Amino acid sequence: MASVAVLGASGYAGAIAAMLIDRHPFFELAHVTARAEAGARLDDIHPRTRVPLALERWDPAVQSDVDAALVCWPHGAAAPAVAALRERGVRVVDLSADFRLSDRAIYEDWYGVHGAPELFGDSVYGLPELHRERIAGADLVANPGCYPTAALLALAPLARAGLIGDVVIDAKSGVSGAGREPTATTHFIAADENMTPYKVGGHRHTPEIEQELAVLGASLPVTFTPHLVPLAQGELVSCYVTPTRDTDPDELLDLYDDAYAREPWVELRDGPPGVLEVRDTNYCRISVHEDGRSGRILAFAAIDNLWKGAASQAVQNLDLMFGRDEREGLA
Amino acid sequence: MASVAVLGASGYAGAIAAMLIDRHPFFELAHVTARAEAGARLDDIHPRTRVPLALERWDPAVQSDVDAALVCWPHGAAAPAVAALRERGVRVVDLSADFRLSDRAIYEDWYGVHGAPELFGDSVYGLPELHRERIAGADLVANPGCYPTAALLALAPLARAGLIGDVVIDAKSGVSGAGREPTATTHFIAADENMTPYKVGGHRHTPEIEQELAVLGASLPVTFTPHLVPLAQGELVSCYVTPTRDTDPDELLDLYDDAYAREPWVELRDGPPGVLEVRDTNYCRISVHEDGRSGRILAFAAIDNLWKGAASQAVQNLDLMFGRDEREGLA
Amino acid sequence: MASVAVLGASGYAGAIAAMLIDRHPFFELAHVTARAEAGARLDDIHPRTRVPLALERWDPAVQSDVDAALVCWPHGAAAPAVAALRERGVRVVDLSADFRLSDRAIYEDWYGVHGAPELFGDSVYGLPELHRERIAGADLVANPGCYPTAALLALAPLARAGLIGDVVIDAKSGVSGAGREPTATTHFIAADENMTPYKVGGHRHTPEIEQELAVLGASLPVTFTPHLVPLAQGELVSCYVTPTRDTDPDELLDLYDDAYAREPWVELRDGPPGVLEVRDTNYCRISVHEDGRSGRILAFAAIDNLWKGAASQAVQNLDLMFGRDEREGLA
């Protein structure tokens, strides 16, 4: 058994992370924290978790008596909490963007000043299907963004094979991706029966996708455009790749099969995936297609943005960090 | 006054077309037809139309006593009805695909045998913003597909300027696009909280988009992928253009302003459009963006797939054919 | 022509009211006001209105140069604005609750201190199907609440006939009824795929329903429970009446037919109504049924809570106040 604190458990991802830890056979949920809602019980705020713990106010001296922590705070705020936890020897999966980028200048371009620069470079990018061994040995894992998770899983086999000449990523996400804060955008009347692109040309997941594609061998600027669609949880990325050379469908299927046939949380499909098929799960469903007319390769990936795109992937990472089977607590 | 028959008024687009004609100050709704539901009143089947007419079974000898007809039948079935109407001198807007393509071989590749080959080539492609004068003089207008409407309006200024080196069109549509037939796909439980690509690499609107882009000066194969999203009416196309040369934002805005500033049914916007903004209207909302990082041009267009993508555009065409202001009956 | 100001045009009902006035053949939209969003154009905030006017800050000295005003403010805030307008001779339809109740003590029990007690009792309750003549002669009309509109139209024929021994009103409304303020309740993630009763035993529309039922001859406490359902606009009331004596279906149909056959905005139906059938209209659809087993009478009414339940009914009232056909501007 290992004890776990979930910081920021009143948010959508934090609540699911707390629920998964609470039901986990190996981990024990020791603390859940929140700011504004401290004092309330988690299952009053998020009934579906059925976690009867009271939310505590974060105090490094109190909640650091654990083996591990999942930090579900916004970027900027997360870094100092992570630093405090690491100082006390707590192993951390950070769900914010603070430790995902390896280049501090790029971080600061997109996010501003970093809250714990001394830790910069200490983290492992927590996409298990790409970095399983390094995650297993890490004390600080940066849980990927939801869009990078789906985009990288869709593109990794092509990137490794040197096939990506150029790529357009058109992504669509449900409204939970916008967070629990009530805003004009998340109001039911604004989102229902609507869909729209947002942050055109400037979404912060762009450098994260580019960094990890480069690690896989594809150094190029990507065109990445997210869209808001009227559903609660679910994310679909549609990747349009101009290949560096001719391919054929069999070669593509082999590439994806080699990459994912043994992955417990990736499901390869012949036809394009729907987000409902992976709702409330850690699965990523992927299909790859050759467009005979244009010569392009099309790869689609569907995830639940709050699960594989956040909370359940964090638990998958934690499983790996503690030497557990990465299906444990998630099946 | 001119009398109008709407064939296929029991479908979604047909019902709206009948409603618009019924409320139109110049046109008079003389007949509405349906097959299975003949005998029923249109406002019993489609209450929102408030059209109290009984649906008649199509009989060329009966419903051809009109000045014009809107044919809202599926491709293949439409062509013979159109031929029968044209023989009797009735002016026609055909909402099917039967008269959209100018190359019969391409038609037959994508749709099979043509039901009235003698009329092949007699029609005008009914996108008023591109072909206004020719529509005004036409007796047979082929109403564009919903995706081509949005995609062509988004891309036309770039195509005319010779700027399209390559293009990816990622399109998203509400469920009404799949028609009124109850199917596994249109079942609420399949569509709700879901989204998925469909007809990957093979949607029949592809040759239509390519034909009209070529007319505008951009002969190239396009990558076009539609997606189903959980809303009733609304369509968004996201176009990713690799330009043939460098441009700057001002040049792009000028191109779009020149094309659309005086168009009554196109709304240019700085920010990306949402489909709810054009719901139940004939408007197409467009924005264009330069992605500084990749050099790509991004153009977005939002329409209501049943209105500007079908029924209201048919009425706009009819207005033009009869020398009326193309805002008449639509404002 | 008569000039009209819409106060509070940035809210949902206010925006629709402004749109309807803007398109009205007799009325002219002179001013639209808002507090936080003063300076912005209405069609930027509510694109579907297509009203290009700038929102002004409310100033009695400025916006009172009109023949009439629609006041779309919350209760409490509305009364002083109404008083200022009436002082300057402006005819007013007030969409708040401030002038609906005729008994000041009851008002203060449910709403607190009244902001313009000197006007108490000067208003006419603006449900045209019940009070048409008095509305036509009024200078101050209190537009009914959405639930009372539907409930009273469903129950009026039974109340007048002395048939209501007891009544349970189970009401369901879409999320727009909760207003434009982003809150935990109106967040897409809270409302989507959810439904729940709210304000059990204490909704402020209760005394309004009771007052008007009493006017019709049925003085009794009602059990009224609203529920929130996951749709944007639409309201359904299901009324369960224990009758004072035996009735039969023919008698019931006659009662409703007598009451509504000539009403332009009430649609009697044999089968129960759906809210989609009246979406974006001023119609109220009603059906009445006798439950043979229990002896109860069931009456259902469906309206669009923002239209017949607020904005379009306000215009219907304004039409009557200015001697216009009450279909004008609404068909």
Next chain:
Amino acid sequence: MASVAVLGASGYAGAIAAMLIDRHPFFELAHVTARAEAGARLDDIHPRTRVPLALERWDPAVQSDVDAALVCWPHGAAAPAVAALRERGVRVVDLSADFRLSDRAIYEDWYGVHGAPELFGDSVYGLPELHRERIAGADLVANPGCYPTAALLALAPLARAGLIGDVVIDAKSGVSGAGREPTATTHFIAADENMTPYKVGGHRHTPEIEQELAVLGASLPVTFTPHLVPLAQGELVSCYVTPTRDTDPDELLDLYDDAYAREPWVELRDGPPGVLEVRDTNYCRISVHEDGRSGRILAFAAIDNLWKGAASQAVQNLDLMFGRDEREGLA
């Protein structure tokens, strides 16, 4: 370990039942059957189940080699299959209506001829919170209808206390309750943004509710009206009880607390429940209120119509029949 066949696993409830058995620590999923889709794999038709079994065509000689069966067929069709299974000694939970009613005449009034009249009266009504002991000793359990499950749990404490003088039950259900068959009613365009009462005065769950209320001591005709609301899974019943005598809130809370405080699958709440809180679970959430003004008692219950209203309650019954903890396989 006990082996289980799920008949009719291609329907919504059947698929969830198969999934729950497949993941159950004690039961083993031996067969899944379907008619039209025999041969296909269940996880191709219902991906969320992740059950990789092939659907078999029902043959009593083949699938009766099990310890138990869940029969998820429509009423009428279910009875002969249940008889065939019982003949071979298989313990059965039948999810149809065929064995819920104890009075054959009432069954035939509402459902027509019974398919296995020799078994009439052999079954136990499978609402564990009411009939736990009898279920534990039963070989044939009739799983309750979704509406009766919620209504009876909401009303049982009042019925037992002799408090129900009269009752109106207004029920609302998501679209999955209408089954997997694509119809005009289940089409996304018909259901989305809509709500409507249906089967007014004649829903077949009425005699089932009355039968079980009578067992609890409340013999009276109930007024029961279901409504369709635009969500996938979830059911809310709002019960309006005219009490036989005065009560007070404390007495009511004591009654419900006595009934449910130790129930693993009932959650008593102070405020009214929302269906999202019980989505994808076996929980029933209940609140009870006294309406001081009218004297009525209001009781609300929320369930997931496919889970506690069908599949998971069937597994709860199976747990009891096999002497297992009724939380097993459901937590």
